[in-house]
Amino acid sequence: MTEAPEKFVGGGVPRKEDPALVTGRANWTDNIKLPGMLHATLLRSPYAHARITSIDTSVAKEQPGVVAVFTGDDLAEEYDKNPQANPAAVTGYDLSLEERSNGGASVTETGDNTGGETVDEKTRTFVAWIVTEDLKVPNHWPIARGEVNFAGDIVAVVVATDRYKAQDALEFIDVEYEPMDVVTDLEEAVASGSPLVHENLGSNEAYTWNLDTGDIEDAFSNAALTVKERYIQQRLIPNAIETRGIVANPDPINGGYTLYSSTQVPHILKAVLSAYCGIPEQRLRIVAPDVGGGFGSKLNAYSEEVIGLVLARKLGVPIKWIEDRSENYLATIHGRGQVQDIEVAADSEGRIQGMRVKLLADMGAYLQVNTPGIPLLGAFMYPGVYTFPAYSFECTGVFTNKTPTDAYRGAGRPEAAFAIERIMDALARETGLDPAEVRRRNFYEPFDEPTTTPAGIQYDSGNYQMTLDRVLELADYEGLRAEQQRRRESGDPVQLGIGFSTYTEICGLAPSQVLAALGAGGAGWEMAKVQMLASGKVEVITGTTPHGQGHVTSWSQIAADALGVDVDDVEVLHGDTAIAPYGRDTYGSRSLPVGGVAVHLAAQKVVDKAKKIAAHMLEAAEGDIEFEGGTFSVVGSPDQNVTMQRVAGAAYLADNLPEGMEPVLSEEYFFDPPNFTFPFGAHICVTEVDTETGFVKIRDYFGVDDCGPVINPTIVDGQLHGGIAQGVAQALYEEAVYDEDGNLTTGSMVDYLIPGAPELPNYTLERTVTPSPSNALGVKGVGEAGTIGAPPAVINSIVDALSPYGITHIDMPASPWKVWQAIQDSQGRDPGTRDADRSGRPSQATDSATSMDPEAGSTNPDAPTGGDRT
Amino acid sequence: MRRIQMTVDGRAHVAEVEPRLLLLHHLRENLGIGGVHAGCNTTSCGACTVHLDGESVKSCTVLAVQADGHEVTTVRGIMDNGLWHPMQQAFHEAHGLQCGYCTPGMIMASISLLKEKPNATEQEIREGLEGNLCRCTGYENIVKAVQLVQQHSNGQAQPAS
Numbered sequence A: 001m002t003e004a005p006e007k008f009v010g011g012g013v014p015r016k017e018d019p020a021l022v023t024g025r026a027n028w029t030d031n032i033k034l035p036g037m038l039h040a041t042l043l044r045s046p047y048a049h050a051r052i053t054s055i056d057t058s059v060a061k062e063q064p065g066v067v068a069v070f071t072g073d074d075l076a077e078e079y080d081k082n083p084q085a086n087p088a089a090v091t092g093y094d095l096s097l098e099e100r101s102n103g104g105a106s107v108t109e110t111g112d113n114t115g116g117e118t119v120d121e122k123t124r125t126f127v128a129w130i131v132t133e134d135l136k137v138p139n140h141w142p143i144a145r146g147e148v149n150f151a152g153d154i155v156a157v158v159v160a161t162d163r164y165k166a167q168d169a170l171e172f173i174d175v176e177y178e179p180m181d182v183v184t185d186l187e188e189a190v191a192s193g194s195p196l197v198h199e200n201l202g203s204n205e206a207y208t209w210n211l212d213t214g215d216i217e218d219a220f221s222n223a224a225l226t227v228k229e230r231y232i233q234q235r236l237i238p239n240a241i242e243t244r245g246i247v248a249n250p251d252p253i254n255g256g257y258t259l260y261s262s263t264q265v266p267h268i269l270k271a272v273l274s275a276y277c278g279i280p281e282q283r284l285r286i287v288a289p290d291v292g293g294g295f296g297s298k299l300n301a302y303s304e305e306v307i308g309l310v311l312a313r314k315l316g317v318p319i320k321w322i323e324d325r326s327e328n329y330l331a332t333i334h335g336r337g338q339v340q341d342i343e344v345a346a347d348s349e350g351r352i353q354g355m356r357v358k359l360l361a362d363m364g365a366y367l368q369v370n371t372p373g374i375p376l377l378g379a380f381m382y383p384g385v386y387t388f389p390a391y392s393f394e395c396t397g398v399f400t401n402k403t404p405t406d407a408y409r410g411a412g413r414p415e416a417a418f419a420i421e422r423i424m425d426a427l428a429r430e431t432g433l434d435p436a437e438v439r440r441r442n443f444y445e446p447f448d449e450p451t452t453t454p455a456g457i458q459y460d461s462g463n464y465q466m467t468l469d470r471v472l473e474l475a476d477y478e479g480l481r482a483e484q485q486r487r488r489e490s491g492d493p494v495q496l497g498i499g500f501s502t503y504t505e506i507c508g509l510a511p512s513q514v515l516a517a518l519g520a521g522g523a524g525w526e527m528a529k530v531q532m533l534a535s536g537k538v539e540v541i542t543g544t545t546p547h548g549q550g551h552v553t554s555w556s557q558i559a560a561d562a563l564g565v566d567v568d569d570v571e572v573l574h575g576d577t578a579i580a581p582y583g584r585d586t587y588g589s590r591s592l593p594v595g596g597v598a599v600h601l602a603a604q605k606v607v608d609k610a611k612k613i614a615a616h617m618l619e620a621a622e623g624d625i626e627f628e629g630g631t632f633s634v635v636g637s638p639d640q641n642v643t644m645q646r647v648a649g650a651a652y653l654a655d656n657l658p659e660g661m662e663p664v665l666s667e668e669y670f671f672d673p674p675n676f677t678f679p680f681g682a683h684i685c686v687t688e689v690d691t692e693t694g695f696v697k698i699r700d701y702f703g704v705d706d707c708g709p710v711i712n713p714t715i716v717d718g719q720l721h722g723g724i725a726q727g728v729a730q731a732l733y734e735e736a737v738y739d740e741d742g743n744l745t746t747g748s749m750v751d752y753l754i755p756g757a758p759e760l761p762n763y764t765l766e767r768t769v770t771p772s773p774s775n776a777l778g779v780k781g782v783g784e785a786g787t788i789g790a791p792p793a794v795i796n797s798i799v800d801a802l803s804p805y806g807i808t809h810i811d812m813p814a815s816p817w818k819v820w821q822a823i824q825d826s827q828g829r830d831p832g833t834r835d836a837d838r839s840g841r842p843s844q845a846t847d848s849a850t851s852m853d854p855e856a857g858s859t860n861p862d863a864p865t866g867g868d869r870t
Numbered sequence B: 001m002r003r004i005q006m007t008v009d010g011r012a013h014v015a016e017v018e019p020r021l022l023l024l025h026h027l028r029e030n031l032g033i034g035g036v037h038a039g040c041n042t043t044s045c046g047a048c049t050v051h052l053d054g055e056s057v058k059s060c061t062v063l064a065v066q067a068d069g070h071e072v073t074t075v076r077g078i079m080d081n082g083l084w085h086p087m088q089q090a091f092h093e094a095h096g097l098q099c100g101y102c103t104p105g106m107i108m109a110s111i112s113l114l115k116e117k118p119n120a121t122e123q124e125i126r127e128g129l130e131g132n133l134c135r136c137t138g139y140e141n142i143v144k145a146v147q148l149v150q151q152h153s154n155g156q157a158q159p160a161s
């Protein structure tokens, strides 16, 4: 009975989530069917920018199965039926959109977005991150009125008895458009005379945000050398394999609504939708059922969710909308989309003295919940793992006639890590130092308490030397360099590349005060409730919302260890605002360092209370009770003991409690972290670059990562695998391409190259452990590490392989065509032209590249070093 | 409307369907099999993979009427008296899934792969699963899951269903 149970934290406990998933019994949004449910489909604009001159829905309304068809004007009055009853608007709590967006200079005159009919003084928007006082906020109607601003903007909604019929009826809606000038390019958008995405805003510049520390002018004027580079962060499409989807269900009893949504953020969604639709918060319940991946794309509140709720209110029946994959490409947020100018000043030894960063960041056509804030998550991270005296950052958010951007795995930090890690290689080139050495010279000394960075924040703890040393050993760095030399000398057409990335990231979002200072709408704490039931079993309620991360397993491990119970005796409940009314959801690698820590702290509260009850039961003083392995015993007389389960039972029965004590063991903890966490790591990517075809093969990928103590190593490795895969995907394969008319030409899984199993390598991973002082478990988070670490490692590797050609940069995605073209350019050959670079899949691309220039094979890899830069 | 009959996971079903109805939607909407997932509806992602007469097919590429008179097996039909199929067990053991949305299709494709090539090399496994996209795992643990089944069965093929 008193046998100590095993410890679960740190063990690869098999996932509790799996049984439902491997047997096909998960509860996805699309599996939900409710009586009387109708299906909605959406007509989307084929134009990137156009005036809607007329819409005729009369024929569509006659189609079989069609219940209703609505345009933007038809629903204009439906959004804020009941604004006075909305507590969010009244208290200014959280995402009080009305107050905030109208508080700045962003009040929209009705202008051209309202079709000229309704005079409406309110700016409708989803944005919650007001990055500057003068942020320009465009009016964002769920269904466009008067004007469409990107290809995919919603123009009408059909409601029918089944999805096929609703889809059929879309064909019968007659819309006349008057095309307007389109702008897709960031630099063009900020040049004078550019077409304006929103004419009433007067400019395509949404905001400019600055951060300056130290004497930057001094750093540059006294520098022995400076290096300046421009990098392009291509747009990416998140592509969760489950698309978005909703079921909106009216509740006739309380007059409220339940929204089932494939979302990462039920709590944020509740706040935004409550404000947007004027549904009192206490009458809106959001349920995130099983969710098939998010990667940031479901960290949002979308037009379709508003439309679903508003239709459920208007028609009084459940409404279902399931996103098509083609809609997912057009209408779910995209990620990245930045032009980065970065410059470093260094002394003659390669020690950085200052850094300037200037960004143009693509907002797309509208501001989604976090759109303007994403580049700010990167702003603090450009200095990376290097310390120096002066830093200057400026970012301008730019409207374009494209799908809105927002958080995609890493959100701002992969962009930052890419820029700093690429320019460290440029610095190595300029100084003639080994890339490992130039990094080492600029590292912080190992530290275990908060240390101020050039960006003015405090890194929690770090030991960058340790991860670098270990990855050099793991990869056999010297052996690799020797092999590289051999291949260069023998003129091997396949050259070897060795690429580094010594990254750090900002996780554990976030201290609420810091979020507020940055203008982010909403707090950063997380809630956990640990309740022991009468039987001694445990329920953990968490405000985090897993969608693949395995929180049910990891939180069970944390609670089981704290309470001394078996991991199977713990159940974790999440993803329903009726079960977990408080929560700040899952994104930004925050769940463990904020939410997991809250579970630990709530469990500690349970133990503290249980100890008092145990003392009472054992007739001993509380100070004489010790708790070990799930059992309370009297110090010095271990036979006098009582298990946690029995205490839980006694607390429930409540017939023998200490005087004045509340019954039941159920404790809540709201953890607001004092600081962020900063995981870090060192990656080496080894590529084989075929100089005849431009084909890049990742031969090995080594990573030594430090995310502090690990709760479940199997899950952590899985997060790294998937993260690195998405990083490799950005480096080699993926890009959202628009033509000049603003059509997304990579709008399907055929045109947009999500890597499959043959395209990706195996990963050789190890860990070091540097605990964070930011929380009681010392944990740091790991969800985005791979996506942040990988892209520069891959590109640095390719550039390293091709350095004998004088090639110093290849833009992402480094498709065979681009690599081959760079080789041709370096040789002074004309590689010819091709309309679009879509040659990602190796097999196809290999063929096309070789057939293009029969002479390509004669390239001499020993050819020009240095000088011949393009 | 056409009347069709098919055996799904060992049970016979008769239905009246529109000729254009995809097998995927017939399984999901008419027969209530939520374990067959839609990821793209255009033959790209593999989330909808089932076995048609023992061969793996993407059920968004097959019309329900084309499956008339045939036998369909989904991830719910590969269990033996409530016991998991070795491939289900292996995905669990090797942590071959995270969100699990690609998983039923991935499991069905993997079973078929080993039926055709019991001794598939790592490269052949990767190529054999090319039609099934996973956005979460980076594939390494999926490949390991398939290899686990190979090891357990000493190179023998697993029964398809």
Ligand code: FES
Residues within 6 Å of the ligand: B037, B038, B039, B040, B041, B042, B043, B044, B045, B046, B047, B048, B049, B058, B059, B060, B061
């Ligand atoms: S749904 Fe069939 S392949 Fe994607």
Ligand code: FES
Residues within 6 Å of the ligand: A241, A292, A293, A548, B096, B097, B098, B099, B100, B101, B102, B103, B133, B134, B135, B136, B137
């Ligand atoms: S486990 Fe999420 S898509 Fe494969």
